[in-house]
Amino acid sequence: MTTIDKTAEVPSARSGDDHVGPLLEVRDLHVEFHTRDGVAKAVNGVNYSVNAGETLAVLGESGSGKSVTAQAVMGILDMPPGRIPQGEIFFRGQDMLKMSYEERRSIRGQKIAMIFQDALSSLNPVLTVGYQLGEMFRVHQGLSKKEARAKAIGLMDQVKIPAAAARVSDYPHQFSGGMRQRIMIAMALALEPDLIIADEPTTALDVTVQAQVMDLLAELQREYNMGLILITHDLGVVADVADKIAVMYAGRIVETSPVHEIYKRPAHPYTKGLLESIPRLDQKGQELFAIKGLPPNLLNVPSGCAFNPRCVMAQDICRTDIPPLRPVTERDGTDLVGRGSACHFWKETIHG
Amino acid sequence: MGRYVIRRLLQMIPVFFGTTLLIFLMVNVMGDPIAGLCGDRRCDPATAAQLRAEFGLDKPVWQQYLTYMGNVFTGDFGTAFNGQKVTELMATAFPITIRLTLIAIVFEIVIGISLGVVTGLRRGRPVDTTVLVLTLVVISVPTFVTGLLLQLVLGVEWGIIKPSVSPQAPVNELLVPGLVLASVSLAYVTRLTRTSIAENARADYVRTATAKGLPRRRVVVRHLLRNSLIPVVTFIGTDVGALMGGAIVTERIFNIHGVGFQLYQGILRQNSQTVVGFVTILVLVFLAANLIVDLLYAVLDPRIRYA
Numbered sequence: 240m241t242t243i244d245k246t247a248e249v250p251s252a253r254s255g256d257d258h259v260g261p262l263l264e265v266r267d268l269h270v271e272f273h274t275r276d277g278v279a280k281a282v283n284g285v286n287y288s289v290n291a292g293e294t295l296a297v298l299g300e301s302g303s304g305k306s307v308t309a310q311a312v313m314g315i316l317d318m319p320p321g322r323i324p325q326g327e328i329f330f331r332g333q334d335m336l337k338m339s340y341e342e343r344r345s346i347r348g349q350k351i352a353m354i355f356q357d358a359l360s361s362l363n364p365v366l367t368v369g370y371q372l373g374e375m376f377r378v379h380q381g382l383s384k385k386e387a388r389a390k391a392i393g394l395m396d397q398v399k400i401p402a403a404a405a406r407v408s409d410y411p412h413q414f415s416g417g418m419r420q421r422i423m424i425a426m427a428l429a430l431e432p433d434l435i436i437a438d439e440p441t442t443a444l445d446v447t448v449q450a451q452v453m454d455l456l457a458e459l460q461r462e463y464n465m466g467l468i469l470i471t472h473d474l475g476v477v478a479d480v481a482d483k484i485a486v487m488y489a490g491r492i493v494e495t496s497p498v499h500e501i502y503k504r505p506a507h508p509y510t511k512g513l514l515e516s517i518p519r520l521d522q523k524g525q526e527l528f529a530i531k532g533l534p535p536n537l538l539n540v541p542s543g544c545a546f547n548p549r550c551v552m553a554q555d556i557c558r559t560d561i562p563p564l565r566p567v568t569e570r571d572g573t574d575l576v577g578r579g580s581a582c583h584f585w586k587e588t589i590h591g
Numbered sequence: 592m593g594r595y596v597i598r599r600l601l602q603m604i605p606v607f608f609g610t611t612l613l614i615f616l617m618v619n620v621m622g623d624p625i626a627g628l629c630g631d632r633r634c635d636p637a638t639a640a641q642l643r644a645e646f647g648l649d650k651p652v653w654q655q656y657l658t659y660m661g662n663v664f665t666g667d668f669g670t671a672f673n674g675q676k677v678t679e680l681m682a683t684a685f686p687i688t689i690r691l692t693l694i695a696i697v698f699e700i701v702i703g704i705s706l707g708v709v710t711g712l713r714r715g716r717p718v719d720t721t722v723l724v725l726t727l728v729v730i731s732v733p734t735f736v737t738g739l740l741l742q743l744v745l746g747v748e749w750g751i752i753k754p755s756v757s758p759q760a761p762v763n764e765l766l767v768p769g770l771v772l773a774s775v776s777l778a779y780v781t782r783l784t785r786t787s788i789a790e791n792a793r794a795d796y797v798r799t800a801t802a803k804g805l806p807r808r809r810v811v812v813r814h815l816l817r818n819s820l821i822p823v824v825t826f827i828g829t830d831v832g833a834l835m836g837g838a839i840v841t842e843r844i845f846n847i848h849g850v851g852f853q854l855y856q857g858i859l860r861q862n863s864q865t866v867v868g869f870v871t872i873l874v875l876v877f878l879a880a881n882l883i884v885d886l887l888y889a890v891l892d893p894r895i896r897y898a
Contacts, residue, residue, distance in 0.1 A: 315801050317793075348804030355802075360795040363814050365892055374813075378805050410893045426803065 260332060261288035262466045263312065263351075263434055268326030270307050270490075273319060279537040281307045283490040284326075286564070289434065289466040294457075296469045296477040296498070298513070299487035302534050305470045308487075309436045312468075313353050314343045330434075349379050352427035354437040354456075358419035362411035368395075368422050369407035375429040394425040398455060417448035421455065428459060434466040441476060453480055474517060478502065483577055486510050489535045489545035492564055495579045506567045506580035506589040508550050544583070552584050592889070595897035599885070603878050608660075610874045611867070615656050618863040659867065668868035671857075677868040680853050685872070687760045688842070688849035692834045694762065694769030695776070699827055703777045707784020707823070708816060714789045723785075726778035738771040738844040755846040768845040772838055776830050783826055787819035794818070821891050828884030832877030836870075 270282035282304040289295045297305045310316045312328055314335065328335045330351065335343060355361035363371055372394055373387030382390065388407065395403035398421040411419055420440060427435050437456065441449040457480045460467050469481060477484060477498065484501050486494040486509065494507040505511040512530040532549035535541055541548055547557040560583070567578040570590050582588060634642075643649045647658060662669060668677035710719040729737070745767060746754030756764045791797065792815060800814040839851035846852075850869055857865030889895045 313802055315798055344804050344806065346804070347802055353799075353802045355795060355799060357795065361799045363796040363800070363818070364894055365817055366814075374805065375803060378803075378809065412894050426799075 261329075262291050262293075262331065263468075264288040264327075264329040265308065265312065266327040266329070268308060268311060268328065269324050270304070270311050270316065270321060270326075271324060272321050274538075277538045280540060281490050281537055282311070283540075285487070285490070285492055287485050287492065287495075289468055291433065291466050292460070292464040293483070294460065294467040294469055294481045296471060296481035296484045297487060298471060298474065298477060298484055300472055300534055302537065303487040304490035305487050306438055307490075309353070309438055309468060309470055313351060313436060314347060315353075345379075348375060348432070349430045350432050351434045351436065352430070352432040354420075354423050354427045354435060354440045356439040357443050358416070358423045359411060359443075361423060362419065364411060367408045367410055368414070371411075372407075372422070372426055372429060375426065379430055390429075394429055395422070397428070397459075398422070398425040400425075416444050417452060420444060420448075420452050424452070424456060424459070428463070431463055432465065434468070435460070436468045436470070438470045439472070440469075441471075441473070449476065456480070474502075474513060486513070489540055490537065491545065491581060492579075493546065493581045495564070495577065496567075497577045500575070500578065504589050506578060506585045507582045508552050508584075508588055509546050511588060512549075512551075544581075552582075552587065554583070556583050592897050596882070596886070599882050603882075606878060607874060611660065611871050612656060614867055614870045614874075615659065615863075616652065618866050619652055619655075663868075663871065668871075669864035671862050671865050677864055680865060681869065681872065684848065684850045684853045684869075687847060688835055688838055688851065690760065690762065691765050691769055691772060691838060691841070691847065691849060692831060694765050695773035695834050696827065696831065698770055698773040699777045699780050699830070703780030704784050704816075704820070704823065706781040708788055708811065710781070711785040711788025711819075712792065712811070714785075719785075722781065726781050729774050729778040734771060734775060735840050735844065737774055738768075738841055741767055741771060742844055758848055760847055760849070765847070768841050768847060771844070772834060772841040776827075776834070780823060780826060784819065784823050787822055788815060791815055791819045821888070824887055824891060825884050828880055828887065829877075832873070832880045835876055836873045 265285055265287050268282055268285045269280070272279040272281055281302075285304070285308050287295060287297070297308070299305045307316070307321075311321075311323060312335075316323075323336060326336070330346065335346065338346075362368070369388055369391045372391035373382075373384070376382040376387040376390050377384070392403045392407050395407065400406060400418055400421055406414075411422070414422065420443075424440070427437075435456075440456065441452050444452060453476060456467070459465075467480075469477065471477060481498045483495065483497050485492045486501075486507065488509050494501070494505065494510045496506070501510060502514065505514055509530070512528070515528040516530065518527055530549055535545050535548075541558075543556070543558040543560055544550070544553075544562050547553040550557065562581045562583045564579045564581040565585065567575050567580050567585055567589060569575060580588070640649075647655060650658075659669070666678070668681070670676050671680065706722055710722045713719050742754050745751045752767050753764055756768065794815075796818075797810060797815050800810045805814075835850060836854075837851075838847075838849060839855055841847070842849050842851035843855060850873070853865060854869050856862070857869065886897075889897055
């Protein structure tokens, strides 16, 4: 299988290490959950990579394995019931799955940080935001309470929370949704990590606040030249910030592409379906397209291509053979850099 | 906050009068207090009538209650029939019981919460199952059985402890009685903590704490335990009152001259002054403990506001 190639011109990694190659590289990652009803295969051979300063958007509906992949990268999967039977996750060239608990812990928060979806439940309700922000400095850098508090105020200023000094001893529930998400972002940024994983950072927010939060995230990413993995199911959010996109379905990457090309010419019927189900002004009054059927049950994934029961183009081969992620080319055979599709009929989809 | 406290204090007034009245009536139903004074023989009617008049027992009950409450508010809890002032009895009994209760509470907190955390984090494993079964045993066996058993084994057979506590009741002699007194609540605290920990361990903020790269210990103590203790603290708080009054059995077994012992003597000798006096104080302790617990809520969980 191919991994996503470099698609954006990015400055070299900022910290002085001699590692060349992608910042994070996930290779053939499998994650399964052992439940009472059987083994749920949540991730089945995912490959992706992110460079410094680059934004990878991972797109997919609920249960497609996008969050589970991210949690495996962070090392915060619940194990058991979770298990990683196969795969490698390289961070700066080192396989994190082979590291000790302590080694991984020192990477978490310091080198790779995560922003969670629902900031209200993701922040501890009984500790002040100042304490929760300052904790990063106290644990990882051994700062005193006072110094950590000063740093926390600085962080809150940086994510544009008004009157930071006055609000540092407030509790999460005293903030609005947008402000809470800013605090989550500040917490992830605290130690200036090399990579940030944002798991649906704007899902719980209203549209205007969504835009503000995304802008802030993009701005800070540029400033620090961080790698960013943006997990979302919102195609609209992706278009403005991402460099490249990976679309996931039933634990596999079904299409990869540089961001703008995917909107113009999707190479997988699932992506195509997703794009067609976005309401458009010029089609006002017409019935909105929807992908029929339901996402597959991970305990019992359909044979062949997992998407075949819902696919409009499905043929017999789709029910028997699992399509690998193949490079996508122009009609005349010239390479389309960074593009790949896991569909037997990608040619028909992109060129038809 | 201040207004809330005042409102709660005002609410306590009817509760206080209601409970004391109930106790007063119940003690009156208990039997003729004069009968017990003459020992095994029947009292001489003339003497009985004289005593009755002396103690005001010939007056109607409501009048007796009012007189009694009036005295209570001037600090006079009356005299026991042996001539000792009830307040004097209290002065010797309460420090001992408070000491015993404190020891029991410390056991509850230290052992109960530690066991709860350990089992809550290892749900379904052998440790968890073992502790669960043990707590079930402790809960289902009455205190007087565990108490007598420990007294017999540790005190009489092995001679590790004194089977009977000396009148001064020093702390080291109260350790085993304290454990007996705490046992049932300890089992409840363990179970309560376990459930609370197991529930919160899957909370989003615990995941965040892990993702921040905090050491496991810090995640558990600062983030998980801090949230999980809210229901436990409530239980322990209300338990303070229950333990102080509920030490009758334990104090009898180990011959501790505390509140429970005095109450028992009072009931046995039909000494209403002692019983009502002690119970009145216990009611106050219970009310105060409840108020403190309610106020602690706001300290533990900043989302709760009182107005």
